[in-house]
Amino acid sequence: MAKQENKKNSTKTITENDFGKMPPHSIDLEETVLGQLMLEDDIVLNTIDILKPASFYVQKHQKIYEAILSLTSKREPINIQTVVEELRKSNTLDEVGGPYFIAQLTKKISSSAHIEHHAKLVAEKFIQRELIRVSSEIQERAFDTSTDISELIDFSESEVFKVAEGNIKKAAAPISQIMEDALELIKKAGENKNTYSGEPSGFSDLDKITSGWQSSNMIVLAARPAMGKTAFVLSMMRNMAIDHDIPVAMFSLEMNSVQIVNRLIVSETAIQHNKLRNGDLSENDWKNLYEKTKKLTAAPIYLDDTPALSIFEFRAKCRRLVDKYNIRCVFIDYLQLMTTTTASSREQEVSLISRQIKAVSMELQIPIIALSQLNRSVETRTGNKRPQLSDLRESGAIEQDADLVLFIHRPEYYGLMVDDEGNSTEGLAEIIIAKNRHGATNTVKLEFIPEQTKFTDRNFINQLPDITSDFDTDSPAIQTFASKMNTSKETVFNINPDKPFTPDEMEF
Structure with missing residues (x-):
């Protein structure tokens, strides 16, 4: 019995090694998103910043999404007929399975509800595939003994960074939520003991x-x-x-x-x-x-x-x-x-x-x-x-x-x-x-x-200007200077320093 179980486990391992693992993807999710996009014209605006053609695992799904984006850029309606026509113009209609396949995508869908959630799930699968691709390249270079280690680290960082930079997006927020944050900052600034x-x-x-x-x-x-x-x-x-x-x-x-x-x-x-x-x-x-x-x-x-x-x-x-x-x-x-x-x-x-x-x-x-x-x-x-x-x-x-x-x-x-x-x-x-x-x-x-x-x-x-040069540094610190009014016999007011003021001279 134990021998049989060991044989069974051995067979399972060989099978996995022979066929490998399938990259993360969901064909049903991809078809759901494409079907929903052809139900309403404006719904594509909810997915543009989430999905790109490469986000789809199946190549014909990529071409269909490219046709939808092309229609959006030309401000044309998006439905089965317009998508079929756009694919025909680019000579890719037969590659995706013809008009019949396009029609089948919408038959499985009753509404466009939850399309953003579905699109994010498709995008997550794509990010997983990209990380697997990058890690495989890093592994291949790491096994190469002629690779410079500094270059390998730089390559690894830059490639992972590209994946993160290209796929992590920040969604728009309503002003009511942002207003709360702004008021909270103002409140904290008012409570701050510092003036800054x-x-x-x-x-x-x-x-x-x-x-x-x-x-x-x-x-x-x-x-x-x-x-x-x-x-x-x-x-x-x-x-x-x-x-x-x-x-x-x-x-x-x-x-x-x-x-x-x-x-x-x-x-x-x-x-x-x-x-x-x-x-x-x-x-x-x-x-x-x-x-x-x-x-x-x-x-x-x-x-x-x-x-x-x-x-x-x-x-x-x-x-x-x-x-x-x-x-x-x-x-x-x-x-x-x-x-x-x-x-x-x-x-x-x-x-x-x-x-x-x-x-x-x-x-x-x-x-x-x-x-x-x-x-x-x-x-x-x-x-x-x-x-x-x-x-x-x-x-x-x-x-x-x-x-x-x-x-x-x-x-x-x-x-x-x-x-x-x-x-x-x-x-x-x-x-x-x-x-x-x-x-x-x-x-x-x-x-x-x-x-x-x-x-x-x-x-x-x-x-302040340097005024110390105007004084004799050897003289006492306190100096007395006489007023010229006390030494001059004539002034602009014709005042005699030895004679008191008369009542007529004191008009002010």
Whole structure:
């Protein structure tokens, strides 16, 4: 008996191996959807964003759906007669089984009810088949020992991402539901003790304009090299994490994590960078180092220095960071160093990266601040050399996708030591808000401290003119100056300092 059962199991296994498994599909569901589409003209609008011809497993079903879509694009009615005629025009009527097969599709259907549900089931079967196809290709490449492992990982990520991107859609929602969400956000903003609805940057004048970095926003921060892009981002990260206890993450493609931390230490302790690099610290420096870095060590800052980070890796890492650490803001240093394997040109690659960063910010409902390079036209420009939106490097898509575009401009770097009004530009850093999809554009003035590679709010005292040169520094701190009215014998009012006023002179 046991021998017979073993033989039976063996036969079953051989059968499965010989014939394999059928790909997920449902012919009945596909025929149901096609039949329902020919019952009512407008019902096809409920399936256009769910199904495409390739979603159908049977090839003749694909051709019938293509004919239905063709009729829809020409705004013609959809029924048995029009579909048959459209198939006849494309010489595919016989391939699908002729008019008889088309007529049979509607005979099984009594109404078009639940067509969206049926269409989603057909779409799910297609996604399953696509994942099986992709996994088979990945498996085949993985067995090839000559395949580069990095290329294999990139291929796997991009192919799975294509399946997800092309088939996961968000349905339209009624305004009543969206209104509830909007009112809830307004209510939370009113209950918020802070004055900003978004995540504060720690720079008061900047936050007054932006109300903080808003969720689902993509913010592009661009500047020429040596303007202080990384320093500005690190100052902002420090403000958000230490002063406001906001978990933040930074993807650094230009510097490793240790270098990033060293710059944060310099900013926090004011110890010179070369002293830290050489370890040439005095006893007071060591004391200051340990004391000032306590808050920095405990801050919710997460660093990732993966080189040549792909957009697919970035998406996966962001999801994990949000799930695990509740990250509320992400920084990228910088956008042009990210990679993707699906673009045919550099401009298309940057465009794809920009669009996907925006998609990730919307998916995870967090602001993402991406640093970007500017082209050389800024350097050749005459005058104040202030950057413009047209200076964004390699792709106009960056400007289109971004909710905010900020530029860093330091006139002092270009040797412009006074502004148009004659004020000193020493230490001045202008944050130019060139694009703001949800508010006004403006320019915010900050203080740049090069010794600490640090940005701070610009202190009002720094904007006052230097008047100490008008005084003798060796004289006492308090000085008395006589009024000219007491020394002059004649004034514009003809007043004698030694003679009292008469009643006639006191008309006022």
